[in-house]
Amino acid sequence: MRAYTFTQPRGVREALADAGTDTAFLAGGTTLVDLMKLDVVTPARVVDINRLPLRGITLDRDGLHIGALERMSDVAADRNVRRDYPMIAQALELSASAQLRNMASIGGNLLQRTRCGYFRDVTTPCNKREPGSGCSALTGINRTHAILGTSDACVATHPSDLAVALVALGTDVHLVSGQGTRTVPLDTFYTLPGSTPHLENVLRPGELIAGITVPRSMWAANSVYLKIRDRQSYEFALTSAAVAVEWRGRTIRQARIAAGGVGTKPWRLPAVESALAGQPATADVFEAAVSAAADGARPLSHNGFKPALLRRTLVRALTVLAESR
Amino acid sequence: MTVSPLGRDIDRVDGRAKATGTARYSADYPAANLAHAYLVTSTIARGTISAMDTTAAQNAPGVIRVYSPFNKLGLRPVPGAGENYAPLEDTQIRFRGQIIAMVVAERLEQARDAARLVHTTYDEQTPRLSLADEPRVPATGPPGVPAPSATVLAPGVPSIEAALAASDVVVEASFHQPMQHPAAMELHSVLAEWNSDQTQLILYSGAQLPHTSAMVAAGRLGVAPTAVRLIAPYVGGGFGSRVFPWYDAALAAAAARQLNRPVKLVLSREQVFTVVGHRSAVNQTIKLGASRDGVLNAVSHVSDAAVPFVGYRWMQPAVDVSAVLYKTPNVAFDQRHVMLDVPPACAMRAPNEAPGAFALETAMDELAVATGLDPVELRLRNYATTVPGTDRRWSSKHLDDCYRIGAQRFGWSARRARPGSRVDGQWLVGMGMASAIYPGGRRPEPIQARVQLRDDGTALVSSATADTGTGATTLLAITGAHGLGIPLRRVRSEAGDTALPQGAPSVGSTAAASTVPAVEAAVEGAVAALIQEAVSNPLSPWHGANSEELTYEKGQLRGRGQSMPFGRLLTTIDRRNVEATATAQPGPEAGEYKFHSFGAHFCEVRVNRYTGEPRITRFTTVVDAGRIVNAQAARSQLVGGVIFGIGHALLEDDPLELDTGRVAAGNMADYMVPVNADIPAIDVHFLDRPDPVINSLGARGLGELGTVGSAAAVGNAIFNATGKRIRSLPITLDKLL
Structure with missing residues (x-):
């Protein structure tokens, strides 16, 4: 860790006043402090935003509003979230450990950095950490890496479980900066690595996530988040599926589906969604619908199993959801 | 009435201190004028270091000194103990993650920041990293010790190949185990403090062999062994990673000597993965030849184990398992080494036996399938009552009962032999079993303990064994209380300090069996000293009596119609205490018998039909380790050992990058060890039958036993669930899709 200035402003305007490219906002600190210790992130200024009024978990006619500074554990425990958006609570509870969830914020969760071992090891080349230095994972140990949305510059997996559930549900993210506020869909908030993997989202320097809104829907209450990993807890996903279904009897009226552990960003699967629309909830339908889920995937030397695992994860999640009807 | 604590569920005597945070581990010791060191690694x-720019580091805030091959500390390797080179003494790079510089600063953060300012340039050479492709050489043992050969052929059998060819059924299988790490919870740490004239050094540093570690550190520093005292009453896990000290201790001590102030060095978690040893990757091939009814005719076990060029651990996974587990007229080994430019290896828990048993006990499961026999029945048909190829008997062996009782406790009869035939919803359910075998004998060298009887009626038992979390300190107290016949609460015990009599090293599952006789002898000596005082001290009521007139029982001296607790006697004669130090060493029985502990593992696993992940739902282990001294600590050891095995079976893997030599999972985020959610309640049952030979209590060792065979039991259960035989560890879900 190197020397940096540290401030604890009480207001958003104050927090954003001098924020720039050398500024890091500190919320739960569960990613930032890690990366600072590893020398991966070396901000000149750290602004502790925990005193800002970016709080609240409320449900109204528009949907579920969550302030960026709400803790993962509090959101997971919220009655409305558990009843109307079960996959959000599940995605949160399958993340990290209880201790980390007690600290980590919702805004920070959405902005957490990849777990790619090369990104976190400053002795290795990494385009995301040091643009132009090369991608070690392309030829290195890449069992956990992405197969969708990758480029020759970067194959790092997006790590957030929550973001997968939120992308499936069409969540909006509210941003605030010195220039004002704006709202963008979370799906387009994240960008593909392309030739600029160090840019991961549309957030501008000195811009903060203020909160999110998950819209009301006919499917969010019938949803499941399934996470597949080697270890039963405290590990990032090899694959995950966020599946929400609007039922009409035993028939799927429409579905919302996103996958985690496979993409460089949370991976919405519109083709699978449309293949399920209007279909009965049978094993054959599920198998057929997911057959194209990994189309366009670029498996690497150690993660050739991921396309098949993704399809099976989706079928399993759909089966679980259908059986719980 | 005093009830002996022997064999009962006894809480650790230091449990409260550990749970409440008052226990001091090595990095917790304070020192005045302390300087902090931080390592730089390659x-x-x-290759070689062509240049190293330390200017920026040297000029960074708080930095006292930067040590490097260009500003040496003058360490030297100690032959046969740890690595075969000393860091910072030359510019050669032998593996990625090697110590190449050490920054000493006023504060830890300053040392760490400055370490990142050291700029190194290299002349690179192509590293030799492939276990599959680099040349094989015959396995060697420790320097000066011939490699064990246990090849035995029945009369008239020309070769193991001929014996296999003559067998009705032959099973051949090859296995791979990747690099594994001990990953002890306590980071490797040292505080080095010299006295004012620099003639005496105290090292606060966790060690499994306190006296040996002090001696090795002394050798590296070029001082007499008596100049070094090592203190480590609390050690946060050994698992083989604290057998010999790594160079952290000598580096910190050498810097402390140069700077004339105490120096603390704590490795980062990432540095532990390369500065501290690991269990080498190993490939093994087993061939079993048997009759149609499953009786073994030939066992062939070949291993190719990675051995780091820097040392120090040689691996012989074949001879320590396949030579002793089953009766067979023909058995042959070919244990080979493959020298690689990788970080040092160490004797990680059950160093040879864990990989060896994974291979043999998986192959035996395959033989059970090939012969259509139940795996338990197959093992009983090949039960060895003498060491194969010899008429040497075990001191005590009840492995057959472990199989039978384990099968009953576990409900083995419900197992269906046909793989994939039990389904529960989304899950395929399978059962597997395997044997455990590990040496359970005593150390060959003399082991010391001291017992002191005090005027407050308490006793102090002291021995410089190491308590790496095993419960050794508690065992000292239990054995002392049992021998003296006084309540456990009146006995204190101390370990982990070379100022105490030299105790049993915490290696090879020998500490308990070796410590017990030493404490018993010291109890006897202390009682004799007490009686001697009673008859010779003018203030004693027994003054002038013959010592034969006095007897000691349950804390009381009796004779001439009166009795007195030893505490009151000592008060009466105005003595604070009496004590005796005693030595115990195995006798001729050590050469007559083979000493092993045994066990049988039974595992139930569920494998998801969609996504393949294996989840363990039940585990039973039945253990024959002689008499159990502390049932609670022993159970914890076995449970921990089984968890080790589950980790090896399902999770642990540190992939080596074949182009760079980087260990890809060199941190606790990427190196997967089981979490609580991966581990079901583990049912451990002890036969608790005293060994009639090993020592007076009949207690053998058991610290590593649970690690042996448990991975095979998991793999065999996965085969039973899925019909998939995975011979390459870990058995991750992608291999089961």
């Missing part, structure tokens, strides 16, 4: 695997 980023290439082989």
